[in-house]
Amino acid sequence: MRFEECNWMDVDNYLKNDDRVILVIGACEQHAYLSLLTDTRIPLALADAVSTETGIVVAPVINFGISSYFLSYPGTISLRTKTLMNLVEDVIDSLYHHGFKKILILNGHGGNDPVKGRLNEILNKYSDLRVIWYAWWQSHSVEKIAIENDIKPAHANWLEAFPFTRVGELPKTEKTPPHYQGLLSADSTKSVFQDGSFGGPYEVDQSIMNEIFYACYLDILNLLKFE
Template sequence: MKLQLSTWPEVEAYLERSQGIVIPIGSTEQHGPTGLIGTDAICPETIAGGMSEAGILVAPTISYGMAQHHLGFPGSVSLRPTTLLAVIGDVVRSLACQGFRKFYFLNGHGGNIATVQAAFSELWAEDSLAARASAVDLRLANWFMGPRVVELSRELYADAEGQHATPSEISLTWHAYPEQVRRLPLAPERAPTGRIQDARSFRRQFPDGRCGSEPARAELEHGHRLYEAALTDALDDYRRFLEMSVG
């Protein structure tokens, strides 16, 4: 069940049986010469699409995130930390005032983690400072850190997975969009690693956009397997989240 493809009476009826909602969140940023700019949004959106088929309500994807260090590559878009804090806060507040209580953010971008967690802290601080119990339960889940995904990625790629423009995320986007498969010779075969700071230093250290990865190892068949692993991870984790009580 997808929020944007539902009517308000359908959402009202959903709230009678569940107060949970999945919110995919990612980024719009370069992913090397063979990775799609939308990779970090496509991956959680694809997994969440499978969750919606299980009767879970899924909100539209927040496709922009914390990507300032990628701005040296054309097509990348970044929000400021304060902007993303405001977006997450307003999305949660909007839905909470209608009766939603369990907010499951399915994330596809490591650069979002600190800011999403800070947004959670801001929301809880509002309630604490007002001396009231919080009306919302918030969880951040990174699809690429699910136990089945981690195990499968290790099996398929070992240390060639790397940190950015990884073969696992590129394979998953190919599962979602098989017509977008791209293969190019990449040199060096494995990208360098290093400290990530601002856009200028990132472009200097990682001139083709990859970081520690070998995306040439990506395969469409891998994407199918990673999707099944990620969907199982997410469904298990979401169901545990719904069962958890606060306090």
């Protein structure tokens, strides 16, 4: 159940029985041959699946993240770090004001990690607020699946090639991971990574992707217990 499917009275009734909410933070950035909204589509698909199972409401998605290093790729839209921090704080302030005391953040983009520092400050502000941050690709279950299949996860490679992130055909060959050192500007990033993938297979068998999605789904169900 998403906010856009509710009116204010629905939310009011929901809060009489549950104070949990799922907040998805994604990004709009290049993902080689995958959707520009890959980092939003994956956590949102997980949120919808879990919401269908539990009835826990899903707040409106934050579609933009911190992606300045990809700005030389057309279609990338990046927020300044402080902008995303302020946006997340404003959203949490509003949710808490209405009575949501347990917030599970499903983050889809590694560049958004600086937000976690602001979350610590927010928790100091509200003593009875619980916040959990979950980044699906960092799951131990996902790491185990990758190791068992001898495939390395990376940006815009097989790891993110779900059916719902594909917008066209994917190359059948593997890409050699480019070598680089240090931090890169947007222009340097495009020069190094070319098509945008960080290397490895562009896709793997769908059974592996199904296993990863289900493992993350189970992770989230467990986290929503807020134990």
